[in-house]
Amino acid sequence: KQEVTQIPAALSVPEGENLVLNCSFTDSAIYNLQWFRQDPGKGLTSLLLIQSSQREQTSGRLNASLDKSSGRSTLYIAASQPGDSATYLCAVPSGASKIIFGSGTRLSIRP
């Protein structure tokens, strides 16, 4: 049974710092992994999707890496800004019928 874990649950850093968010999954036979951002009380915004054959994906200041063998993905945010404050979730397909989400990391960027 696939389980997805995100540590830490919350993170507060000063503006301008580079930071890394972690996502771990128990079943390494994943098809892809998706990172999302969620602002309080809002829907999810898709940030990056990494296919199992890829090692990393980049979009602007965001870079996501995937290491299937170790069951880990990281989301790197460069030069953090107050507008990056949100909850970040990772998700992987489980079987062929649903997606399993991590519990998220709540990120706060201090001006």
Place this chain on the structure above:
Amino acid sequence: EAGVTQSPTHLIKTRGQQATLRCSPISGHTSVYWYQQALGLGLQFLLWYDEGEERNRGNFPPRFSGRQFPNYSSELNVNALELEDSALYLCASSLGTGGPYNEQFFGPGTRLTVL
């Protein structure tokens, strides 16, 4: 390109009533997913519809049901509402029959409050 839309934004009901939530997927997407996000419980998979058929449902009672229309929009119905049904209900859509293997795009959600 218009994103996933959901209505209403907020819904307030009392215990025992029925709630109907609506979702319109991105144009060209045939799969629609419903999730419940209750406070402190994370995102829980509810239902997956594709091409008008229910493909899978999560661990929720039969009070939670839905359907998908020929234009691929979808409706989630919750009968006999209970206080613990209060949550943010999120809809997502994706392309094709790959189901959850395809990238999912989410709507803004419907906040259901049961009094």
